[in-house]
Amino acid sequence: MNFKDYLKNHIVYLDGGIGTLLQAGGLKPGEYPERWNLSHHDVIIDIHKAYFDAGSNIVCTNTFGANCLKFADDELEQIIKAAVANAKKAREQSVQKGEKFIALDIGPSGKLLKPLGDLDFEDAVNVFSKTVKFGVKYGVDLIIIETMNDSYETKAALLAAKENSNLPVIVSNAYGEDGKLMTGASPAAMVAMLEGMGADAIGANCSLGPRQLRGVAEELLQKASVPVILKPNAGLPKSINGKTVFDVTVDEFSDEVAALVKKGVRVVGGCCGTTPEYIASLYSKTSELAPVPIADKKITVVSSYTHAIEFGESPILIGERINPTGKKRFKQALLENDIDYILSEGVNQQEKGVHILDVNVGLPDIDEVQMLKNTVCELQAIIDLPLQIDTSNIAAMEEALRRYNGKAMINSVNGKRESMEAIFPLVKKYGGLVVALTLDENGIPDTAQGRVKIAENILKVANKYGIDKKDIIFDTLAMTISADNKAAVATLSSLKTIKNELGCHTSLGVSNISFGLPNRDAVNGTFFALALQNGLSAAIMNPYSVDMMKTYYAYRALKGLDENCAEYIGSAESFVVTVTSVAAAAPKTTEEYSSELQHAVIKGFKDKAGELTKNLLSSVDPLEIVNNEIIPALNIVGDGFEKKTVYLPQLLMSAEAAKSAFEVIKASMSGKEKAGTKGVIVIATVYGDIHDIGKNIVKLLLENYGFDVVDLGKDVPPEIIAKTAIKLRAPLVGLSALMTTTVPAMEETIKLLREKAPWCKIVVGGAVLTKEYADKIGADKYAKDAMESVRYAEEIINGGKE
Amino acid sequence: MNSVILSKTYIEPPFCEKEILRYAGCRGEREEISVLLKECIDEVKDKLAYKVCYRELSIKTVGVTCDFEVFSVHSEKLARNLKGCEKVILFAATVGVEIDRLIGKYGRLSPTKALLFQAIGAERIEALCDAFCADIKKEYNTGLEPRFSPGYGDLPLSAQKNIFAVLDPERRIGLTLNSSLLMSPSKSVTAFVGLGNTEKTSSNKCSLCEKTDCTLRGV
CATH class of the missing domain: 1.10.1240.10 (Methionine synthase domain)
Known part of the structure; x- marks a missing residue:
């Protein structure tokens, strides 16, 4: 039987720990267990066989750390080949009668992804892809991605598995005592992202014992529409006479896990400290149970790298301010690549209380693919709200969805065939909640009936792509009443039908309704209230609009969604007029x-x-x-x-x-002629170095003193710095390095600048630098602090006229 | 040799504002900074994780070679630090990714706060190491050598590779090693602590350091 079919109607038993058994077998501290597939295959086969004999349906290959960051490609292939062969041999030798599958085991890369660490997302995908390809080549039945403590890395691994195989993939994360991943994701957030990408089962393993993981397992059961995995440790390790002993006994372990099987957990096993004995006991206590059927939870959800946002009774606010339309200052920021300005728009909207941020950075004169990708990465580095990717550029959409750390909202698809053919495959591959506009080749129907008909067609086509209606949210298109005074009526009426009869969630770009009218806020606020009453689930809106926020808080209080009207009361203070x-x-x-x-x-x-x-x-x-x-x-x-x-x-x-x-x-x-500036200075933290506080301080002060600063960021290759200096014919370049190990990169950058931009002066700074060091690597100036950089810039650019 | 890697999680040690200000480059009180610092502390409070993983190693020093049985390193300064010890605790500690997120966030929005969070992170990880060492001291009922990390004196950063190989901190506490040999999360420490010698730990840890022109040097 194939694994997916077996999973439908059975409780599936995974194996238990392997590390502790290998240590008992003589594995030395610091030695790679994966090499034992080759050097001690008998030991590995025995362990696998013992698990199959104990009742495991799945044995995970001994490839937890088998990746190309740890092993050269040749050795990696040999390790995986041997690991799969060992598992197969154990399967042949086992006397157990049940189904026996072999899973390619993929653990974390051992690196943290950017921006927290130094591994690029696409590099991580490539690392996992290599392991997956070898696993496929040597014939595993499925892939298990496990012990991941970071949602982004989990996404990279799952993407690699999906792009390089057609095998079933089950995914399990390591949650901490706070019930979250190390980098902050809740179980609900992980379910949203992983289900969206098509994981076949989702769960928790390692880090804690079964009792401490109970809360996580229950949340997973509540949210997941796919089978839930639980593979806990045998408690915590203790040292007794120099030996590792885990503090949860076989009986306690199997009792705890069995209780969760009764609640619906469908894929069970053990992690660190568990042995075949643990699995045998678990098997004997649960194998007679009827597996709890898997139910579709019908949850419409998006997620960030920390949390999930569910669509339901309470209205969802989607901040619309990251968008250049009609905003001169924002356009200027995009043209100047002023990401900080865009980020501050994000942070300000978050402070106003929006749940999701719409991100639109489309402008005719910029490379939208690059800009959107960057903006998404920068936003998700500092803001934990889910994002709505808003673009009509399909390539930009794909790049942004790929890099997005969670399940994004996708803005948008519509009833045109071309649109659906471009967008639905992306929804299917990367997951997402897609906004569907009720328009098609014939434009926007005037009647509610016409719009509902388009919605029905969109659902039908989505279904062919395997996209469920819970992942589609309809926008019935608010158009200004200043042009057609029946416009609002048609929008509201189609909204109501789609909500009640098609059972789908809805969203509107509320502000459009008042275009061309004076005091737009008043119309927007009232329209928002009407739309909510007609079944609106989410609004793309301006959170700085007092009328909109008043409607939001008042609606929730009136609908009984705000206990004791606490949030309304809290919000009321901020609406008091503060003229003086x-x-x-x-x-x-x-x-x-x-x-x-x-x-x-x-x-x-x-x-x-x-x-x-x-x-x-x-x-x-x-x-x-x-x-x-x-x-x-x-x-x-x-x-x-x-x-x-x-x-x-x-x-x-x-x-x-x-x-x-x-x-x-x-x-x-903005828009008027700029005041004269003193000249352009290019600054950067050098290649390999990710520290930018010092550089940011220098930038801030230089700007204060009237210099135009082009900030290339951190970890910048010498070529980029030289290219920019040439392009802008910059009179001065500032370089920062914090580590002794990156000073050579600084030296290399200086060399390149001397060669390609000989007019350019170079000032350097950073914790490890000294005047002597700066002289040695050929800088023009060592600045001990930010003020000294400013003084030097004035000297160079103003010729000391100050 | 004890081969067990153990882990500990600590509750949040109290914040020491004076120490934070020292890391931020302030030598005296300034009201407007104190207000901002309180804001920052409120924002970071209860958000950090305080995790340590560690194992006991035996140590033999021969000349400048420190032989920990599972690996050895060459460092005159470390050899001197561990002279006379038979055992060391090798540990890795981290306060997690949230502080890096805050530093990154305010790096884009407010360099002042970025600087303060940077200083808070430095103070936090030191406080965690202090709490851990106090524990070890109690558990082993012994004096401790001052903790010694890669990058101190002549102990090369490359020793991090050995340390990571035997402590498995990626899995235990979510601590990873970058190709530059710095760690992520950044507010983390790995160190050797010699056991069983007479107490050398001074209340002023700066007095042990040879970098006398350091701007952070405590008086």
């Missing part, structure tokens, strides 16, 4: 500073500096504010820092306050 807040909050100017703004910058009051600047702009010329207020304040702080009366954090607070003032000025001048 700036004047009231600002303490009287201290006499030693010439103005309030100077005081705010010197003291590092970020918000206040921004607000004061905004007020000043109504009466004072922007350049005057810069020259008479901000720069003098920065100089006072900078001088203080050099004299050591001001500490680094203070210097930075002032710099940030100044930046917030500059940001206001920049926004007011």
Whole structure:
């Protein structure tokens, strides 16, 4: 019988621990157990056979760490070949009568993925792909991905398995005592992502004993529509007379796991510290039980690398602000590759309470594939909200979905054949909840009936791709009532039918309804309320709109979704009009500073500096504010820092306050001619180095002092730095390195710059550098801190005119 | 030789603001910084994991060679540090990925906070190591040598490879080694602690260090 069929109607027994048995057999500390497939095949076969004899239906090959990061390709192939042969031999020798499958075991790579570690996502996919290909070549029945403590790495492994085999894949993660993966994912988040990508079973193994994993197993059972795996440790290891002893006995273990089998766990085994005895006992206590049937939980869900967001009674808010449409400042940020600005839009919306962020970075003049991929990666490095990937560029969509760490929302597909043929395969491969617009080749039907008909067709086609209706959310298209005063009625009525009769979730871009009207917020807020009442599940909306947020909180309170109206009450405070807040909050100017703004910058009051600047702009010329207020304040702080009366954090607070003032000025001048800048400086942390705090500090200060800074980020190859310096004909390049091991990369970069951009001066800094070191590697200047970099930049670019 | 790798998880040690400010480059109190620091501490509180894995190794020092039986390293300074010890505890400790996320996040949004989280991370991992060593001291009822990590003195960073091979910290505590030989999560420590000698640990750990021009050096 094939594994998938067997899994449908049986409790499936995995094997138990192997490491402890190998140690007992003489494996030395630091020795790779995978090599024992070749050197001690008899020991490995005996262990596998003992598990089959104990009742295991699946034996995992001894290939936990068999990957090309640890072994050269030739050796890797030999190891996997031998490992599969050993398992097969054990299967032949075992007397057990049940079904016996061999699973290619894939453990973590041993590296953490970027941005937390140094392994690139695609490199991780390649690492796992090699292992998968060898497993397929030597004939395993299925693949087990296990003990993964990071959702991103899990995704890389599953993607590798899917792209290089047609075998069943079961996936098990290592959860900690807090019930989450080391990098933060909850069981619900893992289910959302892994089910979306087509894992055949999902579960938990290692790290803890069965009792501590009970909560995780129960959450998995509640959320998963595929069989749940449980493969716990025999408790925690203790040292008794120099031997490793685990603290959960055979009986305790099998009792605990059996109890969870009764609740519905369908694939069971043991991890560290368990032996064939544990499996035999578990088998004897559960093999007579009727397997609990697997039910489709019909959950419409998206996830981030930490949590899942389910669609249901309570409305889901999707922040629309990461989008250049109609936003000059945002367009400017995209053109300047100013990712920080985009990130701050994300963080601000999160603070306003949205659940999901829409991400649209499409602009005619930029490489959208690259930009969208980068933006998704940058956002998911710092914001734990699920993302809605919003693009009509299919290549950009695929790249973004591939890199996305979770189950994304996909915006969008529509009833056109071409659209469905492009989008549905991506939904199937990467998982996702896809927004389906009720329009087709004939445009948007005027009637509700017409839109519902398109929805039905979309569902039918999706079904052919194996996409369930729970993964489709319909947008019945809000169009402005200023053009057609029946527009809202058609939208709402089709919404209602789709929700009630097709049983699907719905979403709307709410703000479109008021296009062309004055006081749009009022119309949007009311339309939002009507739509919610007609069954709207999610809204793509502006969270800065007070009317929209008021509707959201009031609706939840009225619908009984907000216990004790607590959230409504909490939100109400923020809606109180705060016209006088700036004047009231600002303490009287201290006499030693010439103005309030100077005081705010010197003291590092970020918000206040921004607000004061905004007020000043109504009466004072922007350049005057810069020259008479901000720069003098920065100089006072900078001088203080050099004299050591001001500490680094203070210097930075002032710099940030100044930046917030500059940001206001920049926004007011957006689109207008730019004020003259002092010249372009290219900065980067050198190749191999991932530390960028120092570089970011230098960037901030340089910008404060009016320099245009092109920040290439961290871990930047010399060629990129040289290319950029040439392209911009930069008079100055700043390089940062924190580690002794990356100083050679700095030296190499300097060499390349000397060759390709001989006009360019180079300033270096970083923890390990000294003046002597800087001279040795050929830099023009060693800057001991950020202020010294600024002074040097002024010297080079202004010719010391300051 | 004891071949068992053990793990410990600690509850959050109390935050020492003074120490954090020292790491952040502040030598005195400044009200506006203290306010910001409190904000940062509130944000990071209860978010970190405090995990250690360790094993006991035997040690024989011959000249500059430290032979731990499962591997050996050449380091005059470490040999001096472990002189007279028969056993060492080799450990790996980490406060997890959340602090790196915060440092990364504020690196993009607020360099001041990034600096403070950086300093908090340094203080956290030291506090964890202190808690762990205090435990070991109690369990073994013995004096401890000051902990000694790759990169100290002449002990090369490449010793990390040996340490990772015998401690399995990837699986035990989620600690990984980058190709640059630095660790991820970044707020992590691996170290040798010699057992059974007379107490040398000074209340001022900086006094043991030879880098006298260090900006972080405590007075």
